[in-house]
Amino acid sequence: MSDRSQLISTGEPFQFDKKRDAEFERLAKRYPTRESMILPALWLTQEQEGWVSQEAIAYIADRIGTFASKVYEAATFYTMYNLHPMGKYHICVCRTLSCWLRGKQEIVDYLRDEVGITPGNQTEDGRFSLEEVECLGHCGTAPVVQINGEFYENMDVEKLKSLLATLK
Amino acid sequence: MEVKILSAKFDIKNSNKLKTAKKHGAYQTLEKLFSMEPAEVIEEVKNSGLRGRGGAGFPAGVKWSFLPKDTGKPVYLAVNSDESEPATFKDRYILVKDPHMMIEGIIICSYAIGSHDTYIYVRGEYTTQVKVLQAAIDEAYKAGYLGEKVAGHDFRLDVTVHRGAGAYVCGEETALLESIEGRKGQPRSKPPFPAVSGLYGCPTIINNVQSIASLPFIMQEGADAYKAYGTEKSPGTHLFGISGHVEKPGLYELPLGLPILEVIDKVAGGVWKGRKLKAVIPGGSSTPVLLPEEAATTTLDYESMAEHKTMFGSGGIVVLDETVNIVELVQNLINFYHHESCGQCTPCREGLGWMKKITQKILKGEGSMADIDLLRELCDNIEMKTVCVLSAACTMPVRSYLDKFRHEFEAYVTANEPLVAEATEE
Numbered sequence: 001m002s003d004r005s006q007l008i009s010t011g012e013p014f015q016f017d018k019k020r021d022a023e024f025e026r027l028a029k030r031y032p033t034r035e036s037m038i039l040p041a042l043w044l045t046q047e048q049e050g051w052v053s054q055e056a057i058a059y060i061a062d063r064i065g066t067f068a069s070k071v072y073e074a075a076t077f078y079t080m081y082n083l084h085p086m087g088k089y090h091i092c093v094c095r096t097l098s099c100w101l102r103g104k105q106e107i108v109d110y111l112r113d114e115v116g117i118t119p120g121n122q123t124e125d126g127r128f129s130l131e132e133v134e135c136l137g138h139c140g141t142a143p144v145v146q147i148n149g150e151f152y153e154n155m156d157v158e159k160l161k162s163l164l165a166t167l168k
Numbered sequence: 169m170e171v172k173i174l175s176a177k178f179d180i181k182n183s184n185k186l187k188t189a190k191k192h193g194a195y196q197t198l199e200k201l202f203s204m205e206p207a208e209v210i211e212e213v214k215n216s217g218l219r220g221r222g223g224a225g226f227p228a229g230v231k232w233s234f235l236p237k238d239t240g241k242p243v244y245l246a247v248n249s250d251e252s253e254p255a256t257f258k259d260r261y262i263l264v265k266d267p268h269m270m271i272e273g274i275i276i277c278s279y280a281i282g283s284h285d286t287y288i289y290v291r292g293e294y295t296t297q298v299k300v301l302q303a304a305i306d307e308a309y310k311a312g313y314l315g316e317k318v319a320g321h322d323f324r325l326d327v328t329v330h331r332g333a334g335a336y337v338c339g340e341e342t343a344l345l346e347s348i349e350g351r352k353g354q355p356r357s358k359p360p361f362p363a364v365s366g367l368y369g370c371p372t373i374i375n376n377v378q379s380i381a382s383l384p385f386i387m388q389e390g391a392d393a394y395k396a397y398g399t400e401k402s403p404g405t406h407l408f409g410i411s412g413h414v415e416k417p418g419l420y421e422l423p424l425g426l427p428i429l430e431v432i433d434k435v436a437g438g439v440w441k442g443r444k445l446k447a448v449i450p451g452g453s454s455t456p457v458l459l460p461e462e463a464a465t466t467t468l469d470y471e472s473m474a475e476h477k478t479m480f481g482s483g484g485i486v487v488l489d490e491t492v493n494i495v496e497l498v499q500n501l502i503n504f505y506h507h508e509s510c511g512q513c514t515p516c517r518e519g520l521g522w523m524k525k526i527t528q529k530i531l532k533g534e535g536s537m538a539d540i541d542l543l544r545e546l547c548d549n550i551e552m553k554t555v556c557v558l559s560a561a562c563t564m565p566v567r568s569y570l571d572k573f574r575h576e577f578e579a580y581v582t583a584n585e586p587l588v589a590e591a592t593e594e
Contacts, residue, residue, distance in 0.1 A: 030285075030328040031348075032368055038350035043292075043331055070350070077352035077510075078333030080292040097254040097453050098411040098486060100500050134336065134504050135254040135453075136293050139411035139484065140418045149295035 004076045007054040008084050014055040016063075020044040024063070034064045038074045042081050051082035087122045087129030089167050092146040095132040098139035103156065107143060108132065110157045115164065128164075169435055171397065173385050173405045174378065175421040178265040184300050186307040189268040197387035198319045201276055209280035213383065215391035217403040221258075222248055222339070222376030223452065223482045225470050232281050232373055234363035241370040243283040246348065247274060249290040249377045250332055250339035253561075254453035254504060255484030258407035259377035261419055263290070263297045266381070267304035273380035274327060275318055276387055281373055284324045289344050292333040302329055336508035340556045341374045342366075343510065354512040355556035378407060398424035402469035406483045410436040413443065413489035424469040428458075431468060432487055443489040443592055447572075451481025453501055454561035456568035457488075478568070490589040494573040495580060498566055499527045505562035516559035519550040523566065530577060533584030540577045544570050 016024060027040050041060045045052050052075050061068040075081045082090075093099075093107055111130055112118050122129040138144035141153030145160065152163060177183040177192050186194070201209065214229030235243060247270070251259045262270055274286050290298050305327055308314045318325050335353045337343045342356035345367050366372025382404065386394045395403040402424040408431070411417045415437030422431065428448060432438060439445050448463045449455060456478040458466060466476050473480045488497070506520040526543050529535045547563035547570070554560075570577065579587035 027328070030326065033349065035350035036330075036348055039331065039333060039347065042333070073352050074333075074350065078292070078335055080332075080334035095500075096504050097449075097497075097500060098417075100497075101412045101486070101488070101492065133293075133334075134507055135252060135256075137251050137257045137260055137291065139255050139257050139486075140409050142411060142417070146293065146295075151296065 004079070004083055006083065007052075007057060007072070007075075009054040012055065014045075014049075014053060014059045016044060016059075017048055020048050035066055035070065037064050038066070038071055039078070042071070042075055042078075046081060051085050087126055089128050089147055091117075091128055091130045092133045092136070093119075093130070094134070094136040094138070094142070094144050094146075096135035099136075099143040102142040104143040106157055107145065107155060107160055110160060114161075127167075169422055169426060169431065171405050171421055171423055173397070173421065174262070174269070174381055174407055175265075175419075177269070178261060183265050184267055184304055186268060186304070186311055189266065193388075194268040194384075195272055195313055195319070197272065197384050198275065198313075198321075201279055201387060202319070202321045202323070206280045206282060209276065209387075212391050213280070213386060216386045216394040217391075217401075218379060218382055218386065218394065219402065219404075219470065220376055221378035221382070221406065221483075223253065223454075223479075225480055228375060228379050231363065231375075232277070234361065235281055235371050235373065236364055239371060242285065243281055244367040244370055244372040245274065245278055245281065245283045245286040246341075246344060246367060246372060246374045247286060247288040247377060247380055248339060248341070248344060248374055249288055249294075250336075250344060251294075251377070251482075252291055252336040252339050252508075253482050253484065254501075255409060255411055255449065255486045256452050256482040257409045257411075258419060258483060260294060260297055261407065262377050262381045263294065263301045267301050268308065269384055270377055270381045271304060271308050271313065271327065273383040275313065275325060276383040277373070277375065277380055278325050279318075279323060283373070284326065286325065286327045287330045287348050287367070288327065289330050289332060289338065289348065291338075292331050298329060298331060305329065335510070336504075337510045337556070337558055340558065343556065344374065345372065352510070354510045355558075357555055399467075399469050399471070401471050402480075406468070408468065408483045408485060410485045410487070412449075412486040413440045413492075414438065414487045415440050422468065425472075426468050428463050428466045428468055428485065429460075432485070436485075436487070439487060439489050441489070441591070443491065444589070445487065446490045446492055446589075447488045447494075449484075449486035449488070449565070450478050452484040453486070453504070454565055455479045455481040456564055457572060459572055479564075489591075491591050493586045493588050494569055494576045495527070495531055495586065498569050499524075499531060501565060502527055502562060505558065509558060513554035513559070515550045515553045519546055520559065520562055522546060523550075523562070530580050533580055535577075535581050537578065537581055540570065540574065540581065543577075 045056045117130040119132040182188045218228045219225040338353040343353035347353045362372040470480045547567040551563040
């Protein structure tokens with residue numbers, strides 16, 4: 001169970017850009033209720049900003065015509081919605097069964113010892129943030145790392161080293 | 169041993185593109201489909217014996233026939249692509265390698281059950297996969313396979329991808345529906361079952377990606393051709409994901425009913441590094457573990473798994489070599505299920521937390537024999553006392569590890585050290 005409950009305010013009003021606005025309207029026609037747009041709207045927000053702020057929650061609620069508490073409920077329950085800004089490169093290392101069996105810990109240790117990040121934290125320059133996540137569904141090519149949505153399979157420390165060097 | 173029914177197009181370049189897929193037979197069943205009555209389609213699928221490939225193994229055609237007739241409400245189809253059970257990675261291949269096979273399956277199912285709106289619920293982590301799927305859906309719309317008139321017939325069908333956002337529990341049917349409706353994924357009490365009252369209170373069928381993707385073959389070749397594969401009670405083929413300590417982990421399509429150890433040896437290259445086999449998880453992390461001597465008589469079908477007091481599950485086989493520390497593995501599993509508990513039911517929300525703490529205590533060498541008993545007792549007191557089976561997905565395997573590897577837990581209590589074999593290297 002998740003203990004995510006704090007929202008961060010940017011102090012700036014939020015709204016969808018043109019592209020997301022159009023996508024919101026396109027999708028809204030597909031559902032018989034407006035509230036079904038809560039998850040899609042949170043995704044559109046995160047695509048646009050990288051994370052979901054307090055202002056974004058209020059905006060989505062207004063846009064959908066529902067209570068902010070309902071949007072907050074979804075945003076805090078679903079762990080993939082970032083409730084604070086992440087590193088430029090957000091690294092997710094799978095920690096579950098098959099990745100654990102095939103050496104995910106060496107990857108996490110490398111990131112801690114050589115890159116200087118531990119799960120839940122970022123590097124000081126904001127370049128990398130790290131999260132250990134539950135099963136990413138790539139067990140046959142374990143261990144797997146996901147960086148900004150892209151999957152990198154059959155990982156080991158050497159491969160990760162050269163990969164990180166390409167991420168400036 | 170391998171067969172190519174569902175995976176027929178997996179090795180073809182650009183198989184996700186409509187042009188390539190069509191060249192290899194996609195959408196060829198639609199003329200036949202629309203010449204049949206929906207009831208005939210349901211009958212054909214029933215006859216094929218196709219069982220739900222999400223894990224429960226319930227006969228797909230029978231599920232469809234639970235829909236009440238003429239309620240005046242729309243019927244919805246939700247395709248479950250949440251695929252979050254550890255060791256399961258089969259549906260992802262369909263989404264990426266042959267999305268048109270799934271879309272064709274959606275058309276077949278929708279026609280059979282009289283549904284005009286499908287939601288494909290894809291787990292949020294499948295970011296790149298969802299793009300491939302959406303592109304395929306867009307192509308299908310453009311080519312007239314989806315939309316107002318499916319393949320020129322008087323049948324409307326809209327297909328919408330709904331992305332999850334990192335909650336394992338949303339693979340549970342009713343949590344999935346809650347999530348589409350915009351709420352947190354907390355399962356509903358049943359009855360009513362979704363077939364009677366599901367999405368937006370309307371009759372709803374929820375099928376796994378692989379079940380849906382199996383339909384074009386059944387339509388094209390007929391129920392008997394499908395039943396030619398597999399066993400009498402577990403017909404057909406399945407995409408088995410083999411992971412863990414094998415030489416060649418990966419996804420393999422096999423008929424049901426093959427001996428599990430033979431598959432591990434001949435298909436997946438055997439236990440890696442020449443090591444000895446310690447145990448096999450037969451169908452995803454929630455299925456009770458098998459010792460080598462049990463696995464020796466187990467075949468990959470629903471009946472044999474039940475006889476061995478485990479489950480076929482999602483077909484995600486995990487091989488554990490002799491060096492695996494079972495207590496640490498149990499900790500890894502409990503962490504997963506505790507993290508994924510939706511928080512609705514106290515036995516699961518709190519109980520899995522207690523199980524996590526007790527296992528930590530044992531691993532630190534601070535546990536007692538009574539703690540091992542307590543862990544075992546908790547399994548019995550949590551299981552089936554919750555709205556959904558998430559808690560059982562944790563307690564069933566943990567109980568099996570406690571019963572089959574109790575000596576490893578005891579070693580932490582008596583000697584404060586793991587009881588794990590040295591690796592036998594080649």
